[in-house]
Amino acid sequence: VIADGLSFRLSEEHLEVQRAAREFAQRELLPGVIERDTHQIFPAEQIKKMGELGFMGMMVDPKYGGGGMDTISYVLAMEEISKIDASASVCMSVNNSLVCWGLEKYGTEEQKQKYLVPLAKGEKIGAFCLSEPEAGSDATSQRTTAEDKGDYYLLNGTKNWITNGSSASTYIVIAQTHPEKGHRGINALIVEKGMEGFTIGKKEDKMGIRGSDTHSLMFTDVKVPKENRIGEDGFGFKFAMETLNGGRIGIAAQALGIAAGAYELALQYSKERKAFGRPICELQAIQFKLAEMYAKIEAARLLVYKAAYLKDIGEDYALAAATAKLYASEVAMWVTTEAVQIHGGYGYVKEYHVERLMRDAKITQIYEGTSEIQKIVIARNILK
Ligand code: CAA
Numbered sequence: 243v244i245a246d247g248l249s250f251r252l253s254e255e256h257l258e259v260q261r262a263a264r265e266f267a268q269r270e271l272l273p274g275v276i277e278r279d280t281h282q283i284f285p286a287e288q289i290k291k292m293g294e295l296g297f298m299g300m301m302v303d304p305k306y307g308g309g310g311m312d313t314i315s316y317v318l319a320m321e322e323i324s325k326i327d328a329s330a331s332v333c334m335s336v337n338n339s340l341v342c343w344g345l346e347k348y349g350t351e352e353q354k355q356k357y358l359v360p361l362a363k364g365e366k367i368g369a370f371c372l373s374e375p376e377a378g379s380d381a382t383s384q385r386t387t388a389e390d391k392g393d394y395y396l397l398n399g400t401k402n403w404i405t406n407g408s409s410a411s412t413y414i415v416i417a418q419t420h421p422e423k424g425h426r427g428i429n430a431l432i433v434e435k436g437m438e439g440f441t442i443g444k445k446e447d448k449m450g451i452r453g454s455d456t457h458s459l460m461f462t463d464v465k466v467p468k469e470n471r472i473g474e475d476g477f478g479f480k481f482a483m484e485t486l487n488g489g490r491i492g493i494a495a496q497a498l499g500i501a502a503g504a505y506e507l508a509l510q511y512s513k514e515r516k517a518f519g520r521p522i523c524e525l526q527a528i529q530f531k532l533a534e535m536y537a538k539i540e541a542a543r544l545l546v547y548k549a550a551y552l553k554d555i556g557e558d559y560a561l562a563a564a565t566a567k568l569y570a571s572e573v574a575m576w577v578t579t580e581a582v583q584i585h586g587g588y589g590y591v592k593e594y595h596v597e598r599l600m601r602d603a604k605i606t607q608i609y610e611g612t613s614e615i616q617k618i619v620i621a622r623n624i625l626k
């Protein structure tokens with residue numbers, strides 16, 4: 243986008259990705275989205291199709307089954323999918339940014355062949371397991387243990403809130419091996435569904451992203467082969483933080499999409515709905531809401547693009563990613579609330595989509611680091 247100086251222009255290739263994602267979302271995601279939300283149905287078929295279209299491993303090198311695209315393409319696709327179905331887009335975001343990225347960057351050749359290839363092709367789904375009942379924001383306080391037993395790790399503990407919890411096949415699990423070393427004793431292990439002692443707990447009944455399957459996971463004496471550790475012994479926490487830097491760009495793009503989706507619906511509705519003998523878009527009160535929505539969304543979009551761009555050119559993007567996520571998620575919450583307001587009573591019922599977008603927006607302020615945690619990350623960066 244901004245690759246040649248500050249052109250603010252999308253390339254033909256980027257526009258093509260955007261178009262493909264938009265068409266897919268309209269054709270395949272929109273028709274059942276209300277029903278999936280109501281009944282908490284995971285969009286399994288739709289995710290399979292997204293895999294076939296290359297949306298599940300967009301940035302992975304084609305030699306490992308991915309699309310070989312840049313991060314800008316990824317955020318464009320995330321925005322379009324999220325306008326319609328944030329449950330599908332969180333699955334996409336986790337698979338791309340939290341699972342494929344780390345495997346490609348830090349995995350061994352064997353790990354890439356065995357695990358990355360099917361994930362990048364979208365034949366399998368991945369999950370990223372950091373949070374625990376008592377370690378959410380305070381992520382270094384890992385209680386899950388990975389005891390070193392020579393040629394394997396003995397994994398014990400519980401993970402909470404795991405996206406793709408039951409639909410995934412490959413799980414990256416963060417666990418403590420050397421408690422005396424604090425966060426430098428933590429490891430990241432690849433765990434397969436079906437390993438003895440690995441059980442999937444209850445599915446959460448959520449406010450939003452209800453089509454996404456969020457589960458707790460239990461590990462009881464699970465033997466994880468040593469060759470399934472990612473990186474050096476003790477690299478697990480750094481691995482998780484670096485992974486989340488990229489993940490936060492994906493969630494910022496999701497928040498942007500939710501906001502943009504609600505704005506587009508509100509804009510359209512304001513032209514159709516009449517009150518006091520004229521369309522409500524002629525009322526200045528409504529125009530000001532629309533203008534403010536537009537301005538905030540534009541600002542969020544630039545922050546998202548900037549973070550993606552910095553990642554693409556190989557510069558440090560932790561600060562930009564946290565800034566984009568903080569701002570875009572606040573915009574998503576504000577814009578969706580105003581979109582419901584513009585719809586009046588109709589905004590409060592499912593048929594008009596904006597109430598779902600408002601419920602979906604809320605999670606973007608919580609996962610992959612709450613807004614408060616993003617402020618900590620930003621403050622530490624600007625003060626250092
Ligand atoms: N990038 C790279 N490294 C980072 C980092 C970042 N953004 N943030 C922290 N680190 C590194 C630090 O450099 C430090 O490393 P060294 O000591 O080895 O140099 C190490 O991590 C520990 O950092 P701190 O000393 O700052 O630790 P802290 O406990 O004071 O704070 C934190 C850490 C930033 C609050 C961190 O715990 C955090 O990010 N918490 C939020 C957790 C989170 O985002 N969870 C998301 C789960 S996944 C998810 O949610 C998926 C989904 O919904 C779809």
Ligand code: FAD
Nearest residue numbers: 370371372373378379380403404405456609610611612614
């Ligand atoms: P807490 O950490 O207990 O926070 C409670 C409140 O205190 C928050 O407002 C928080 O901002 C505030 N707070 C905490 N510490 C500070 C501080 N130092 N300064 C200021 N305020 C602070 N996790 C995964 O690992 N993988 C996933 O796939 C995943 N998917 C998720 C999907 C959903 C739908 C949900 C709800 C969560 C998911 N999570 C996942 C977990 C998510 O990342 C955590 O919920 C989040 O990091 C917050 O942790 P917590 O819920 O324990 O809240």
